[in-house]
Amino acid sequence: MAKTSVWSDNRFWQRSAAWITGFSAVLLIWLTFDTAGQISMGTDADLQNGVTKRVPGPTVINYKISYEMSTARGHEVPVIGEKEKFFGRDDWSEEEAGALLHLGKLGSQVKNCMNCHTLLGNGAYYAPDLTKAWLDPAWQNDGTMQAMTGKDTKEEAMAEFLQHPSTYPTHARMMPDLGITAEEAKGIVAFLKHMSSIDTNGFPRNFGKIKGAVHGK
Amino acid sequence: MFEPFTDIVPSFFGWLNQGPLTLTIFLHTFIILPMIWIYKQEKARLEKES
Numbered sequence: 221m222a223k224t225s226v227w228s229d230n231r232f233w234q235r236s237a238a239w240i241t242g243f244s245a246v247l248l249i250w251l252t253f254d255t256a257g258q259i260s261m262g263t264d265a266d267l268q269n270g271v272t273k274r275v276p277g278p279t280v281i282n283y284k285i286s287y288e289m290s291t292a293r294g295h296e297v298p299v300i301g302e303k304e305k306f307f308g309r310d311d312w313s314e315e316e317a318g319a320l321l322h323l324g325k326l327g328s329q330v331k332n333c334m335n336c337h338t339l340l341g342n343g344a345y346y347a348p349d350l351t352k353a354w355l356d357p358a359w360q361n362d363g364t365m366q367a368m369t370g371k372d373t374k375e376e377a378m379a380e381f382l383q384h385p386s387t388y389p390t391h392a393r394m395m396p397d398l399g400i401t402a403e404e405a406k407g408i409v410a411f412l413k414h415m416s417s418i419d420t421n422g423f424p425r426n427f428g429k430i431k432g433a434v435h436g437k
Numbered sequence: 438m439f440e441p442f443t444d445i446v447p448s449f450f451g452w453l454n455q456g457p458l459t460l461t462i463f464l465h466t467f468i469i470l471p472m473i474w475i476y477k478q479e480k481a482r483l484e485k486e487s
Contacts, residue, residue: 236475254448
């Protein structure tokens with residue numbers, strides 16, 4: 221009797237392929253729903269009650285955001301701290317903050333920020349990664365950008381820069397003037413502040429090694 | 438080899454992604470082991486038919 225070979229048998233491969241395809245399909249559908257839960261935005265109540273969400277609610281713009289090294293997780297994690305004024309107010313309601321973020325998100329899309337910058341891992345590396353731009357020490361009180369734009373706060377300096385980027389020599393690759401209005405700039409800054417509060421599992425890597433990025437150290 | 442689960446939101450997929458071994462063991466369990474089982478079934482069937 222000739223030795224039977226399972227490897228050259230069609231049914232073995234058909235059944236194996238059906239099993240792997242079916243199993244992977246179930247896994248991917250489950251992953252989709254799991255991801256939807258992970259990236260759903262928190263609420264104002266979550267922020268007030270200290271419920272940790274990967275993506276905090278829009279009213280996170282009322283709070284100070286900093287970065288802290290987590291030894292357990294092996295990377296920096298965003299820390300939502302005490303109240304902090306954003307464009308002179310720390311009482312942005314959920315609707316107002318949401319509308320501002322929405323405007324900023326649309327603004328970032330219509331001006332095609334990703335053509336040069338990276339947002340949450342999407343985009344280009346022609347210009348700096350904006351995922352944690354809000355925490356960049358250059359924009360803080362003793363940073364260069366506030367002095368350059370003649371503004372006293374981080375958000376005002378950012379908004380001023382966004383409206384007239386080509387006025388301020390920042391980089392060999394100068395940002396072009398994109399015709400961003402004052403209101404759009406405000407929205408984009410809110411969008412950037414909110415984005416910096418998203419727990420990205422430490423992305424971008426080594427951000428904390430920038431001097432001043434973690435708690436001003 | 439196995440590291441403590443530290444993700445912010447507990448999730449099966451977070452657990453799966455804690456290290457390379459967790460994923461390897463998972464995929465071997467759910468893909469390779471059933472294939473061995475299918476192999477044995479098909480071998481028995483072919484031997485019976487021949």
